[in-house]
Amino acid sequence: MNQISLSGLPLGAPLYQEVKRKIMESLRSGEWKPGEIIPSEKRLGERFGVSIGTVRKAVDELVAENILIRHQGRGTFVTSHTHDRYVFAFFHIIGQDGHKEYPKVELQAFASIKADADMAQRLGIRTGSKLFRLTNRLSIAGKPLIVDDIHVPERSFPHLTAETVRNRPGTLYQLYQDNFAVAVLRTEERLRACLADERLASLLEVEVGAPLLHIVRLALSFNDLAVELRHSYVNTAHHEYFAEEHQ
Amino acid sequence: MNQISLSGLPLGAPLYQEVKRKIMESLRSGEWKPGEIIPSEKRLGERFGVSIGTVRKAVDELVAENILIRHQGRGTFVTSHTHDRYVFAFFHIIGQDGHKEYPKVELQAFASIKADADMAQRLGIRTGSKLFRLTNRLSIAGKPLIVDDIHVPERSFPHLTAETVRNRPGTLYQLYQDNFAVAVLRTEERLRACLADERLASLLEVEVGAPLLHIVRLALSFNDLAVELRHSYVNTAHHEYFAEEHQ
DNA sequence: CAGTGGTCTAGACCACCCT
DNA sequence: GGGTGGTCTAGACCACTGG
Known part of the structure; x- marks a missing residue:
């Protein structure tokens, strides 16, 4: 040993x-x-x-x-999280022309919930721990593109409010960094295809049953501490997820 | 300048x-x-x-x-392409438990075709150039998981035959390397969600209209020379695409 | 101009592998 | 034991930045 x-x-x-x-x-x-x-x-x-x-x-x-x-x-x-840096590093959605454009964000919902077993396991916390749950809708050129269901432990983000989120000057990761000294250093993403349910269809303005890209992103800080669990649902009719692998 | x-x-x-x-x-x-x-x-x-x-x-x-x-x-x-290296570097599909298992591959079709405008543009060749088109079906535990439609320029892979492909000892990238001195160094992948058409439904043993993950992979060699264009269709009911981002 | 990171050198010593 | 890569040092010079 x-x-x-x-x-x-x-x-x-x-x-x-x-x-x-x-x-x-x-x-x-x-x-x-x-x-x-x-x-x-x-x-x-x-x-x-x-x-x-x-x-x-x-x-x-x-x-x-x-x-x-x-x-x-x-x-x-x-390194500091800035808008450009976020777009460069963590935002993987590009248009069909290969161009990257960051969408307009609308906060749809903000709530305090308790972690279920799956969330707790992914975030490395106890089942039943308190979480904030944010739902964002991201649009480009006035058309809805992505719905984000974001979960963060209340413990790491004390007194977070919908107003703080809504009035933030930059990206959410800048808010984590500047207001809570939480640095997102790394993400792990798991992707699958799913079908739009009624809520997603309504938010993304697609038919129920339309194919969506479902991304589960875990954001990690120092010592691989999990700080955010995010479910993204992307309408890939006119956009794509881009990934590069250097052998 | x-x-x-x-x-x-x-x-x-x-x-x-x-x-x-x-x-x-x-x-x-x-x-x-x-x-x-x-x-x-x-x-x-x-x-x-x-x-x-x-x-x-x-x-x-x-x-x-x-x-x-x-x-x-x-x-x-x-660096040499080996089975393990391929699985480690380029095969991004993992099981729900996070475990990576490389599937059994069956060659479904092999043909010589002419590049359409889209293929030609992505591969950096002229429209109408000759391509080989391979269709593979990948299965894990006897269940179909992925259909690959693979396109390579005939010019780079002279006299490639279905038998050569079928009887290769390792992965396709090992074949490229060992028989044609083509080294795959890098890939670019574009992902979207789609619905299974009749061909894919039949090959993957899912219903027509089932959601599938559609991956367009471009494989590149020295000087960013494009050597392969691959469309993968993945049944993500029990598997996921995994990506990591280091800020 | 002084201070910073970027490049390049020359050499010492170590850990490791093979024979 | 001899050869390899891995670490560490000390110093020279260059290119760039800011006051």
Whole structure:
């Protein structure tokens, strides 16, 4: 059996992994916040007692994971959720021409509910825990395109209200980040085809029984903590879900 | 306007990019074939007249792109399509339990056709060019799961026959690689929901009008050369398409 | 101009694999 | 043991940014 140190890294782990872990710890603790600059590589090397090359290797990995961003001549910054970034990273729906356009969002419903077994299992919480449930309708060019049923644990988003959601300046993930210090770093999506029921048909202005793309998205933060469970129903008559695989 | 050198890289490009380009050129030319070992980093440094660190940076990127694989103590190897690799990299369908199982494949049809405008545009060839069209049916536990309509340019796969396809030892991508020196490096997939027509209903043993996941996959090789266009129709009653996004 | 990240070098030492 | 990739260092120089 492998020995594991308190940090969660194997004993004798590379120095740069230790540095990376320490940087992530500072990010998680809020020492450096989204959008802010972090110390220069030289200073980080001094702080952790390693050479610049070792800091670079740690930062390289965090940049590859889109947690940090380097700007030559300016410095290294903590990645921040912005509208453009959201559209680039997490919004996978494109038009038939391959063009990506972010839709207009209308909040349809906001409620406090209790997690059923499926939700609880996916979110890693106890069945019966309190959740907020939001329903959004997304439209492009005035035509409904997507219905999102979004579930977030109340515990992570205390005192969230429909007004807060409705009046947010940017995307929902920006709201999570700015108002609740919850950083969405990664998503897992599971897709299937389904048929529109009456509610979806009405919201999406399609016939009952029309084919829809059903996406179950789990959004994760540091340490793979699940922060949001989202069911999206997409009318793919004139739009598609795009995915790329680099072997 | 930026100046571009003959190699396609901007003038004054980093040395390691030039090294990377030269390594890829050797891969494309077949100097090092899939599964084979390439020269050690020390030898590559001597060959290209750069330090080991620079070679490492070039190889790092090719490893990140899954074109090369490093094995500590053994050497660096050209990535080869194997069954496991295919399942890991390109087969995105998982069971409801999250388990990935590769299906049994039956060739249903094999024909020579001419590219229509849509196929030609996606494959980057002329309308009317000759294509092979293969139809596969994939089943798990004896139940039909996926129908694949596969189109490849005859030019890239001379003298391909149904027998060659039927008697291949591994996956289709292994056949491309081993018999035609065509390496699939990357795929782009576009997903939508559709309804089963009579042919699909019959092949997948579902009702006409059942919802299916329709995947249009474009497989690409070096220089983003399109090598295969594949329409997959998936019965997602008990399986899902899985995608992950790292912010 | 000073400070930052980006590139490149040269070499040391380690862990690992094969023979 | 000899060769390989993996880590780490120390320093030089370049390109870019901002004041």
